Amino acid sequence: MTTSGTVTHAERIRATVVEYLAAVADGSGADIAALYAEDATLEDPVGSAPRTGRAAIAEFYRALEGSRRATELLALRVTGSCAAFHFRVVTETGGRVHEVEPIDVMTFDDQARITSMRAYWAPSDMRQR
Amino acid sequence: MTTSGTVTHAERIRATVVEYLAAVADGSGADIAALYAEDATLEDPVGSAPRTGRAAIAEFYRALEGSRRATELLALRVTGSCAAFHFRVVTETGGRVHEVEPIDVMTFDDQARITSMRAYWAPSDMRQR
Numbered sequence: 001m002t003t004s005g006t007v008t009h010a011e012r013i014r015a016t017v018v019e020y021l022a023a024v025a026d027g028s029g030a031d032i033a034a035l036y037a038e039d040a041t042l043e044d045p046v047g048s049a050p051r052t053g054r055a056a057i058a059e060f061y062r063a064l065e066g067s068r069r070a071t072e073l074l075a076l077r078v079t080g081s082c083a084a085f086h087f088r089v090v091t092e093t094g095g096r097v098h099e100v101e102p103i104d105v106m107t108f109d110d111q112a113r114i115t116s117m118r119a120y121w122a123p124s125d126m127r128q129r
Numbered sequence: 130m131t132t133s134g135t136v137t138h139a140e141r142i143r144a145t146v147v148e149y150l151a152a153v154a155d156g157s158g159a160d161i162a163a164l165y166a167e168d169a170t171l172e173d174p175v176g177s178a179p180r181t182g183r184a185a186i187a188e189f190y191r192a193l194e195g196s197r198r199a200t201e202l203l204a205l206r207v208t209g210s211c212a213a214f215h216f217r218v219v220t221e222t223g224g225r226v227h228e229v230e231p232i233d234v235m236t237f238d239d240q241a242r243i244t245s246m247r248a249y250w251a252p253s254d255m256r257q258r
Contacts, residue, residue: 010251047209074204075215077232077249080176084232084249086204086215103206103213105234105249120206120213120234122139 010078012112017085020114021071024089029062037113044119045102067093074101081108090129097129139207141241146214149243150200153218158191166242173248174231196222203230210237219258226258 016035023032033054036042042057043050051060069091076085088101102121109115145164152161162183165171171186172179180189198220205214212235219228231250238244 045208046211075230075232077230077251077254079174079249079251082175082249084213084234086232101204101206103204103215103232105213120208120211122206122208125206 009081009108009110009112013078013081013083013108014076016108016112016114017076017083017106018073021073021087024061024064025069025071028065029058029060032061032064033058035114036117037109037115040114041116044117045121046118064091067091082106083108098126099129100126138210138237138239138241142207142210142212142237143205145237145241145243146205146212146235147202150202150216153190153193154198154200157194158187158189161190161193162187164243165246166238166244169243170245173246174251175247175249193220196220211235212237227255228258229255 020032020035023035036054036057038054039052040054040057041050041052042060044060051057069089071090072088074086074088076083082105084103084105086101086103088099090097090099100121102119102125104120105118106114107116149161149164152164165183165186167183168181169183169186170179170181171189173189180186198218200219201217203215203217205212213232214235215230215232217228217230219226229250231248231254233249234247235243236245
């Protein structure tokens, strides 16, 4: 399916994941939610009540806005219109630094917007530095 | 939920993942399938036709039996009755060595048997050594 000069769907999905981690590090809740489809779902962590729709998703990420953040992609696998990736997120709020390395699973639409996100991690995976 | 002397569900799930990787490295198709619930499903890679039931799952893994194999767990996250993990699998068949590092997502029953497995990787992730 790869032709010189064209961008494959897998490449667009990879680009969205990279944009996502950049937005989690630097963006507002609305910036991050803009990478999602309008009717997307978010379940973070897996087992918690899912949030549906871009407004609820923006609200979820707004909690990050008061902290300094850094992200790093550790591993990314793309198959079909799905991705799974392992990453590190470090947040600093009021002098406290927390680090966690979740594994997220996402699905994407034809425009490589996120249609669902499920985050695999537990509070016991969180480290304070 | 953690009480001294008891084994939590998360710990049992972690043990099943470790057993799974040991069986993928050393076991028969039936050995690996024995870690699955009777009516479990397997989708490897994600996007391919799922296989249902322990017999179909044993058949899937039987393809490994002719090769020397090694596995290594790179990262594991457990939340509720779900796990996601990144691992390396190296197979040697007729002098050819292939290596791939998928991210797998599994769900588990109350006995920590695997009820579903979905493997995120693409043929382009496979390296020949």
